[in-house]
Amino acid sequence: MAHSSTHTHESNTRRIWLVFVILSVVTLVEVILGILKPDFLVDYTFLSMKLLNWIFIILTLYKAYYIAWAFMHLEGESKGLRRAIVWTSVFLISYLLFILLIEGDYIYEVFKSNKVAWDF
């Protein structure tokens, strides 16, 4: 087998169910927060984004980590393959978001402050 050299094939079912529980609980927390929308999380912002949205994004990345590491078994792959996948995506996506979100905010400012009517 292709990767028989990297690990032995003992059953991982315990860990799989544990990860399932983690993912479910995190999703549940997200949904409950999304429905309740606690005032203190909505009123305060960090880097001009609501704390609630920061929590959502951090929890999402936390879930993504478990899906990639446990389910897609990145934890068992060689360091080289793992880095080829994770670093490439992380750096390219961060750059893309940085450019597009700043640009979107700029266009919003232009819409808001220029002399062209858009609500008519």
Add this chain to the structure above:
Amino acid sequence: MEATVIRTGTEGKTWGGGNEPLRASYGKMMMWFFILSDALTFSGFLAAYGFSRFKFIDSWPIADEVFNHFPFMHGVDAPMYYVALMTFILIFSSVTMVLAVDAGHQMKKSKVVFYMGLTIIGGVIFLGSQAWEWKNFIKGEYGAVTTNGGNILQFVNEDGKRVALADFVTESAATRVQHERSNGLWFTEEAALPTYSIEDVKASFLANENILIRTQSLDANGEKTILTRAESERKLEAEGAGVVEGANLSQNEYGVPLFADFFFFITGFHGFHVLTGVLINIIIFFNVLLGTYERRGNYEMVEKVGLYWHFVDLVWVFVFTFFYLV
């Protein structure tokens, strides 16, 4: 035979070929690289969504109000319950997939069959749920008025609760029929007319004193702005241009047209991935049944299709966050 074999003298060395520098088989590594490129495609879409959202940051529709349906609970406001359920279904089908992979490692054919079967069922349920979401989204619930500038005006009562057009508009005698090829210019036609004409809406609005207009702009609390009665009357009279019910690619009753465009495009593209994932899963499922991998001596194919399936789940986690939560 001997003459066709090229010996380079580098057999067994790093660049001699036939070795696996990343200690992953060719197929698995290529699946990973495909997933990487697909992940970049999806992030392109989601980043474009973020761009448009930042561009309309003070008028974007509120997802809780748009996706608030639950099967067999008609008229009940159930924000996000159903998407949360869909997320659970997809996560659970990911779990059964990884259990199938795990069983494959131990060469337990019947367990692989069982868990892959569950995975396929989960995928099909998810697809059905998504179709249902689309149906609700396209059909709409309340209806709204578009303005000359392409903005949306919605109707609320004095408590700020949404009012559907059907609740207060009285239909006058039909003023015009839909222009089809058979009854007008033969080379052109128009889309189906909305249930009510803008004139009906304007007249009924004036007749119903307790109805107000809600614009799409968000106030300081992140809620949609509700106009006073006088402002509402003036706005509807001066700016109301047409009636919109439900959603399509050019306009929707929820607000900014791009919202529906991105919804269709991103969840559609994801749904297409789920569909292909289910199809590939079915193919592999039958291969397992036929004993292909038993004879091959390993179940790596299940692992590879599993990677794709987990990726679909991974993308959904992000779509869920950015479309429904944030």
